[in-house]
Amino acid sequence: MNFVNQLAEKGTAIIPMPLQIKAAHVLYKAKTKLGIYKEFPEFVEAPIPDVSTLAIEDVDVSNPFLYRQDRWESYFKRLRDECPVHYQKNSAFGPFWSVTRYDDILFVDKNHKLFSSEPFIVIGKAPDELAVEMFIAMDPPKHDVQRAAVQGAVAPKNLKEMEGLIRERTRDVLDKLPLNRPFNWVEDVSIELTSRMLATLLDFPYENRRKLVYWSDLAGGGTESTGGLNDSDELFRGMVDMSRHFSRLWYDKKARAATGERAGFDLITLLQSNDETRDLINRPLEFLGNLALLIVGGNDTTRNSMTGGVFALNRFPDEFTKLKNDPSLITNMVSEIIRWQTPLAHMRRVATQDVELNGQVIKKGDKVVMWYASGNRDERAIDQPEQFIIDRKNARNHLSFGFGVHRCMGNRLAELQLRILWEELLARFDRIDVIGEPEYVQSNFVRGYSKMIVKLTAKPTEA
Amino acid sequence: MGSITFIEHDGAEHAVEIETGKSLMQIAMNNGVPGIDADCGGEAACGTCHVIVDGDWIAATGKAGDEELQMLDMTPDRAPTSRLACQIIATDAMDGLVARLPEFQM
Numbered sequence: 001m002n003f004v005n006q007l008a009e010k011g012t013a014i015i016p017m018p019l020q021i022k023a024a025h026v027l028y029k030a031k032t033k034l035g036i037y038k039e040f041p042e043f044v045e046a047p048i049p050d051v052s053t054l055a056i057e058d059v060d061v062s063n064p065f066l067y068r069q070d071r072w073e074s075y076f077k078r079l080r081d082e083c084p085v086h087y088q089k090n091s092a093f094g095p096f097w098s099v100t101r102y103d104d105i106l107f108v109d110k111n112h113k114l115f116s117s118e119p120f121i122v123i124g125k126a127p128d129e130l131a132v133e134m135f136i137a138m139d140p141p142k143h144d145v146q147r148a149a150v151q152g153a154v155a156p157k158n159l160k161e162m163e164g165l166i167r168e169r170t171r172d173v174l175d176k177l178p179l180n181r182p183f184n185w186v187e188d189v190s191i192e193l194t195s196r197m198l199a200t201l202l203d204f205p206y207e208n209r210r211k212l213v214y215w216s217d218l219a220g221g222g223t224e225s226t227g228g229l230n231d232s233d234e235l236f237r238g239m240v241d242m243s244r245h246f247s248r249l250w251y252d253k254k255a256r257a258a259t260g261e262r263a264g265f266d267l268i269t270l271l272q273s274n275d276e277t278r279d280l281i282n283r284p285l286e287f288l289g290n291l292a293l294l295i296v297g298g299n300d301t302t303r304n305s306m307t308g309g310v311f312a313l314n315r316f317p318d319e320f321t322k323l324k325n326d327p328s329l330i331t332n333m334v335s336e337i338i339r340w341q342t343p344l345a346h347m348r349r350v351a352t353q354d355v356e357l358n359g360q361v362i363k364k365g366d367k368v369v370m371w372y373a374s375g376n377r378d379e380r381a382i383d384q385p386e387q388f389i390i391d392r393k394n395a396r397n398h399l400s401f402g403f404g405v406h407r408c409m410g411n412r413l414a415e416l417q418l419r420i421l422w423e424e425l426l427a428r429f430d431r432i433d434v435i436g437e438p439e440y441v442q443s444n445f446v447r448g449y450s451k452m453i454v455k456l457t458a459k460p461t462e463a
Numbered sequence: 464m465g466s467i468t469f470i471e472h473d474g475a476e477h478a479v480e481i482e483t484g485k486s487l488m489q490i491a492m493n494n495g496v497p498g499i500d501a502d503c504g505g506e507a508a509c510g511t512c513h514v515i516v517d518g519d520w521i522a523a524t525g526k527a528g529d530e531e532l533q534m535l536d537m538t539p540d541r542a543p544t545s546r547l548a549c550q551i552i553a554t555d556a557m558d559g560l561v562a563r564l565p566e567f568q569m
């Protein structure tokens with residue numbers, strides 16, 4: 001390593017994390033003022049035309065309102081049928097390739113040597129100054145080392161330990177829900193449960209758990225990165241606050257461990273008891289990146305599966321009857337919910353060399369977007385893909401968790417949390433009715449709900 | 464014609480008939496052997512068909528290839544003779560083979 005690098009590393013170790021992010025924010029603002037960064041335009045919602053009225057090259061699936069306006073299925077179907085590997089050259093996020101069929105997505109996801117995850121995995125960009133080190137946006141071998149360090153926290157063995165706590169906290173939430181009276185499911189169930197799960201995972205101060213949700217919403221919702229609503233200033237402020245809390249948490253855990261407190265099975269304890277990561281706090285960007293990745297990864301994905309499952313069973317009421325008659329279908333249904341919802345619409349790669357894919361030549365350096373949402377509706381791979389079928393055969397064969405070395409690390413935790421939710425719901429409620437239409441998030445990445453009104457009816461008490 | 468035995472983590476044994484040319488993953492799925500998820504359907508891309516080949520049988524199955532190792536490396540229950548069952552194609556020479564299933568698939 002050369003001298004400058006060494007100095008830079010030392011620097012990042014000495015300067016406290018929040019200050020580093022503050023400094024980055026100042027730099028970012030200065031660059032924007034100087035015109036080095038263009039101010040990214042806000043998205044204004046306009047009705048999206050019927051896809052059949054467009055020339056194929058004008059189809060732009062990066063529109064952040066595609067899901068909200070329920071146009072996504074027809075747009076992606078046209079691409080899958082007519083132009084499965086599609087080039088859009090003037091989107092708001094610059095030119096990009098869309099990969100829309102199941103098999104092609106699998107090919108891209110598997111071949112990390114041809115398709116790099118660096119520098120970032122959503123369609124747009126994050127401010128350079130905020131490029132904290134997240135292994136989801138690293139290629140092997142660096143990715144592998146970092147993932148190995150944190151994987152244990154959500155590995156099935158550890159989840160067995162956590163299951164009781166997750167169930168207890170789920171019950172607590174469900175027992176407090178109103179009966180026969182409409183309420184917002186997103187706020188009172190999905191967000192609340194997800195924040196509890198994340199707080200459990202990190203052993204984060206329980207009363208501050210909503211902060212975890214706030215931070216990860218910020219990180220995942222940038223206008224420039226995914227067409228969302230958040231601006232960069234708010235993002236920077238949020239990250240300063242997050243780094244402050246996370247470093248405090250680290251030192252607090254360390255102090256508690258020193259007093260002989262029984263070791264937990266949370267992520268921080270795990271990192272502190274592993275030789276490789278014992279001193280992670282001295283590598284602040286990596287530290288922050290790993291923690292942020294876990295809360296971002298586990299936040300709106302799980303939340304929107306919790307809302308999406310209820311919504312799907314309302315759209316397909318026969319399936320709810322089927323479920324009540326045979327609760328052993330829950331495990332299979334959880335996979336079907338995750339496929340049907342596809343909480344993350346895409347992951348992005350960059351071609352490392354010219355690659356031919358389904359008749360198109362993708363050039364080295366081109367952006368390649370794998371649309372999981374489209375692959376999960378691909379008639380070539382999935383029978384009646386638009387239908388929600390809780391006893392679907394091979395329900396696990398979906399793309400929602402991705403494939404290859406970046407395959408979702410939290411997949412078992414997500415499945416566990418959803419299974420517990422449905423077991424506890426079925427034990428309590430006879431009907432879970434969605435009232436009116438849900439409201440959708442503005443994004444081309446997160447496929448989610450900002451609001452969904454639900455009314456619960458208790459199970460008749462058995463005589 | 465011969466048989467392969469899958470042993471679950473709790474010791475339950477499943478002897479199944481060899482179907483030459485098929486992968487061990489397919490054979491296990493066809494016979495309803497629990498403990499294999501095969502989420503990617505045999506593409507060495509999910510790591511959920513992990514088995515640990517017993518004793519000297521690794522000579523008959525061969526060692527894991529590069530692509531396979533990438534996925535196996537992420538598995539906490541990784542052992543020296545770990546393989547992805549979808550990457551082992553059954554032959555008659557595997558008569559008597561024993562493959563152990565890990566406690567969890569990743």
Ligand code: HEM
Binds near residue numbers: 344
């Ligand atoms: C239904 C819920 C979830 C869905 C749909 C989901 C989806 C995904 C997807 C699509 C990827 C990228 C895969 C690829 O590039 O091939 C991913 C990666 C990841 N997810 Fe999830 N996720 C979910 C829940 C969670 C949870 C609960 C956590 C943790 C608490 C989590 C943590 C991660 C991490 C750390 C990565 C990066 C893995 C790597 O790069 O090696 N996810 N997830």
Ligand code: FES
Binds near residue numbers: 500501503508548
């Ligand atoms: S079935 Fe996915 S790796 Fe074997």
